Amino acid sequence: MNIKTFIAFSLFSTSALLAQTTMCFKENHSSMATIESTPLDGGLCSSTKSLADMKKDGWNVEDIKIEQSTNGKNYIYILKKEAQTLSTMDEEKLEQRIMQRLEERKVQEQAKKKKEAIIQMSRSGKELYIKQCQSCHGEKAEKKAYGSSRPLVELSLEDMQLSIRDYLLGDYDRGKAFIMKPYAEILHNKDVKNIYSYIRTFKPKEESKEESSN
Structure with missing residues (x-):
């Protein structure tokens, strides 16, 4: 693998790492009509953000599981936020950092x-x-x-x-x-x-x- 290929691969890998996943849930919720506006527990929802709030922040529903409970239904959401596109400036900084690490590794090996x-x-x-x-x-x-x-x-x-x-x-x-x-x-x-x-x-x-x- 040459240096340019390595840098391109590193940039791709770093971009992939920017994708986030979180799990939020709500137990014993009685109304399906209000579930999207109700603050969810766990994950990045942290009992303060609803599904609608998370969607506004760029989160998408990757998976959902609904179970019948004693007093209503339990909702479990797997939410995913896609990787943000690196700006040209971010790519240049990242490339410089990768080149610096490669140079440091080369010096250490020598x-x-x-x-x-x-x-x-x-x-x-x-x-x-x-x-x-x-x-x-x-x-x-x-x-x-x-x-x-x-x-x-x-x-x-x-x-x-x-x-x-x-x-x-x-x-x-x-x-x-x-x-x-x-x-x-x-x-x-x-x-x-x-x-x-x-x-x-x-x-x-x-x-x-x-x-x-x-």
Whole structure:
């Protein structure tokens, strides 16, 4: 169902919901000639409006049931008021509201997908980190490997990507580049992103939240 069809269907459904039904009754009424002018009980009649009053207000008799009672007759009316036609302005407002809700739903779904993707990346990154990085960089990426590198937990994704690139090209060396180069050769950009997603779980919450919004 495309958006235009969905909106048209929503407008139709909303119009249908505008139709009202109520049940009014009168017990032990003795004169059939006066029943239409006698205030009815129950429903929207509420002992103040007669059948004639309800008809003036746009109500139609959908069904009627008459039963003999001890002191006269019992009258039960099912009244229905047809849906009011939406004005062009009402339709425009309703369409805008529907579009707004669709947009809000789209944003929520995108946020959910993004969160699920980050969780999956973090899981994959955890496996890679434990296997390839943890022994040198620490359980929570807090160590300076061999006393020379920066703690990975302090780096941004861009920092990590540039470092891996420079190790691969031989442009970065603090004395231990020969150790990192083999890792740089097997870690693809996706792997680096996954590892970084896992390392982010060790960052301060505020810092991690700020990076997620970027």
